[in-house]
Structure formats: C-alpha cells, structure tokens
Amino acid sequence: MNNFKEIYQSSMNELPKYSIDMESILDEMEHKKRVNRRKKQRAISSFLSFVLILGCGVGSASAANYFQNRIEVSPVAVLEAPILTEEIQCGQEEGNGFREYASWESFEEQETIPFARPQIPMQDVEELNIQVEEYIEGVQFYQRGKDGKVVNGSMKKYDESSAHSSASVYGDSVTNPREYTTKQGFTYTLINTVGESAGNLGIHGAIAIGSYEIFIDFWGYTEEEAEQMIESMDLTVYKAAEK
Amino acid sequence: MTNSLLKIENYSDMLYKIALTQMKNRHDAEDIVQEVMYQYIKNAKSFENDEHEKAWLIHVTLNACRKVWRSAWYKHSIPFINVSEKETQSDLEENLIDREEGQEIIAAVLKLPRKYREVIHLFYFQELSINEIAGITGRKVNTVTSQMTRGRELLKKTLKEDYHFE
Numbered sequence: 267m268n269n270f271k272e273i274y275q276s277s278m279n280e281l282p283k284y285s286i287d288m289e290s291i292l293d294e295m296e297h298k299k300r301v302n303r304r305k306k307q308r309a310i311s312s313f314l315s316f317v318l319i320l321g322c323g324v325g326s327a328s329a330a331n332y333f334q335n336r337i338e339v340s341p342v343a344v345l346e347a348p349i350l351t352e353e354i355q356c357g358q359e360e361g362n363g364f365r366e367y368a369s370w371e372s373f374e375e376q377e378t379i380p381f382a383r384p385q386i387p388m389q390d391v392e393e394l395n396i397q398v399e400e401y402i403e404g405v406q407f408y409q410r411g412k413d414g415k416v417v418n419g420s421m422k423k424y425d426e427s428s429a430h431s432s433a434s435v436y437g438d439s440v441t442n443p444r445e446y447t448t449k450q451g452f453t454y455t456l457i458n459t460v461g462e463s464a465g466n467l468g469i470h471g472a473i474a475i476g477s478y479e480i481f482i483d484f485w486g487y488t489e490e491e492a493e494q495m496i497e498s499m500d501l502t503v504y505k506a507a508e509k
Numbered sequence: 510m511t512n513s514l515l516k517i518e519n520y521s522d523m524l525y526k527i528a529l530t531q532m533k534n535r536h537d538a539e540d541i542v543q544e545v546m547y548q549y550i551k552n553a554k555s556f557e558n559d560e561h562e563k564a565w566l567i568h569v570t571l572n573a574c575r576k577v578w579r580s581a582w583y584k585h586s587i588p589f590i591n592v593s594e595k596e597t598q599s600d601l602e603e604n605l606i607d608r609e610e611g612q613e614i615i616a617a618v619l620k621l622p623r624k625y626r627e628v629i630h631l632f633y634f635q636e637l638s639i640n641e642i643a644g645i646t647g648r649k650v651n652t653v654t655s656q657m658t659r660g661r662e663l664l665k666k667t668l669k670e671d672y673h674f675e
Contacts, residue, residue, distance in 0.1 A: 267671045267672065267673045268670055268671065268672045268673070269672065269673060270614065270633065270664070270672035270673065270674045271633045271674070273611055273614050273672070274611070274614050274615070274618065274633050274634060275633065275634055276611065277611025277612075277614055277615050278526055278611075278615070278634050280611065281526065281529075283522050284521055284522045284525035284526075284538075284539070284542065285518065285521070285522075286517065286518065286521035286542065286543065286546055288514070288517065291543055291546055291547050291550065292547070292550060292551075
C-alpha cells in the first residue's frame with residue numbers, strides 16, 4: 267500500500283521552489299506598486315469558471331448571459347478587491363484602504379454611507395466583519411453564525427460612466443437563475459451555487475440601483491429565509507442617495 | 510547567504526505552498542506571501558522560538574487566505590482585461606499536468622473543501638501535530654481531529670490507489 271504522506275511530500279517538493287525577492291519586498295514604492303498590481307492580478311486570475319453578467323437598468327438587474335470559463339464584455343466597470351495589506355493586518359497600522367467594524371452598531375454609529383443593511387436572523391454570531399472602502403463608496407460584510415450559516419454581501423457605487431455594466435463571478439456551478447421582486451418593487455437576479463461542501467447550497471442575489479450595485483450571498487438558508495432578508499433591505503436609500 | 514536570509518527563503522517557500530494549496534493560483538499565493546513577509550520583516554516581531562515564529566507565519570498566511578476567500582468583492586470582482594483561459598486554470602493543477610506521479614494525490618487534496626485541505630496539508634506536508642494545527646487555526650483539537658478524519662475519508666474515496674495515511 268502506498269504511503270500518502272511520502273508521496274504527497276515528494277510531489278509538493280517537486281513543485282518549483284518559490285524564491286522571494288527581498289529587495290522588492292522591502293522597497294516601499296515597490297510594495298505599493300505590488301499591492302495595486304496584485305489587486306488586478308488577483309481579480310483576473312480567480313474563479314472565472316462561471317460568470318453571470320448582469321444587464322443593469324435602474325431598479326433592476328437581469329441575468330443576460332452565461333459563459334463557461336471566460337467572458338468578454340466592455341470593461342467599464344471593474345470592481346477591485348480590497349488592498350491585501352490591510353486584510354492581513356497584524357494588528358498594526360490602520361488606514362490606507364478601508365475601515366473595519368466588528369458590529370453593525372459601530373458601523374451605523376460611525377458611518378454615514380448609504381447602505382441597506384439586511385436583518386439577519388442569526389442567533390449566535392461567530393464572526394462579523396464589515397469593511398468600508400475609504401477611497402470609493404463601498405461596503406462589504408461577512409457574517410457567520412455558530413451553526414455555520416453565512417450571509418455576506420457588498421455594495422459599490424460606480425461613477426456615472428460605468429454604472430451600466432457589471433458582472434459577477436462565482437467559483438462554483440451556477441444554477442437556477444431567476445428573478446425576485448421585493449415588495450418595494452426592486453427586482454433582484456437570484457442564482458444558486460453549490461459550494462465546496464456537499465449539499466452546501468448558496469443563494470446569491472444581485473441588483474443594480476442607478477449607479478449602485480448590491481450583491482448578497484446566503485449559505486445555509488432556505489429560499490424563503492433569503493427572500494425575507496432581501497425584503498428587510500431598504501433599497502430606497504440608494505435611490506435617495508442618487509438625488 | 511546569511512542565516513536570516515536563508516530562514517526567510519525557507520519560510521517563503523513554505524508559506525507559498527500553503528497559500529497555493531489554499532488559493533489554487535499562483536498570483537494570489539505570491540501576493541499573500543509577499544505581504545506576509547513584508548509585515549514580518551517590517552514589524553520585526555519578537556518570537557519565543559523558531560516554532561513560535563513558524564506558527565505565527567502560518568497563522569497569518571492562513572488568515573490572509575481566508576480573508577481573500579471571504580471577500581464578497583473577491584467573488585464578485587470582474588476585470589475583463591487580458592483574461593486568458595490559461596489564467597483561469599489552477600496554476601497548481603497546471604504544473605502537474607505532465608507529472609504522473611503525485612498528480613492524482615495533489616489533485617485529490619485540491620478537490621477537498623478548504624477546511625479539510627488546510628489540515629491535511631499542515632499535517633502531511635508541514636508535519637504539524639493535531640495540537641499544533643489547532644493552535645495555529647484557532648480551532649478545537651476535536652474539530653481538527655474530525656476534519657482530519659473527514660478529509661482522509663474524502664481522499665480515500667477520490668484516490669484510485671490504496672494509500673495508508675498514518
């Protein structure tokens with residue numbers, strides 16, 4: 267019988283050895299350039315397995331096309347991932363990327379940015395992280411319960427010229443595209459994905475309201491629960507903010 | 510090469526392989542390792558011993574991987590500039606295409622859900638104990654043990670050959 271450990275170790279050791287460029291690592295200018303460059307590289311390298319393009323109009327988003335493996339679209343709207351340096355945060359410096367909150371109360375006390383917060387029925391929150399971008403109008407959050415259920419989402423405001431082209435990338439299989447119209451009259455595009463764990467079904471919603479784009483993901487929730495959370499988001503704040 | 514530079518070289522490769530198995534692509538893995546090493550060198554944090562230092566670096570690297578994964582914007586990012594099909598492939602899998610031996614085993618590890626992949630890699634490649642993995646990941650020993658068991662079960666189902674895992 268083969269020894270898993272031995273073969274795994276030798277296979278990993280056969281991979282090209284990574285050699286770090288110390289001069290580049292320690293150069294501050296290089297560091298900043300690298301962070302910016304990596305943001306873009308990370309974005310283009312990751313999980314382009316299935317792509318949902320949203321054709322966005324005021325008050326609605328609709329799934330327009332699905333392609334496997336790649337997509338071509340006018341690149342007017344580019345969402346950039348947060349700066350990794352701040353994400354790593356070893357507890358030291360703050361600032362030059364985003365502000366972080368560990369509770370909705372602190373977020374609402376400190377921020378004036380328009381944001382439709384969902385009411386999440388979660389008994390025991392194990393982790394909550396809310397990030398507000400400093401240089402653009404954007405918020406993203408991640409909330410996980412002790413039962414493993416997760417809700418995460420994001421909002422970003424585009425400038426006027428880029429408000430009508432958007433897309434969403436998911437690493438897993440996209441199924442069941444559909445629409446859901448809220449009582450306020452906003453129509454979301456909803457899709458399902460199957461996550462890494464077997465049976466871990468994700469429900470994902472996306473909508474564009476003027477120049478705002480909102481994404482929300484539910485893991486471990488039923489369709490009905492997801493719809494209730496979507497209903498709890500007061501999207502009129504974005505319409506008001508556009509005026 | 511001085512001892513400290515050699516240490517950084519070795520740590521970088523170790524962290525790169527951890528990040529690569531987590532992120533499954535070279536760009537993210539490099540990005541994470543470079544930023545972790547930048548923080549490591551700039552902060553000049555003092556450690557009790559080499560094990561403590563190594564555990565801290567692995568902990569920070571895994572946290573960085575998790576945070577990138579969790580980022581809603583990461584999932585929704587959409588740059589359509591210069592996207593090629595090659596860039597969409599898993600670099601790690603791509604590196605193994607022509608390598609018969611070990612290909613199956615690494616591919617099977619990569620297919621594991623992230624939490625299992627993490628403990629399997631730390632246990633079998635880094636040779637960390639269950640207790641050490643629990644300390645680094647901030648999970649309970651029982652949780653890590655059950656993740657290890659589940660990870661092995663999934664590997665056994667995926668792998669065509671028979672392996673012993675002890």
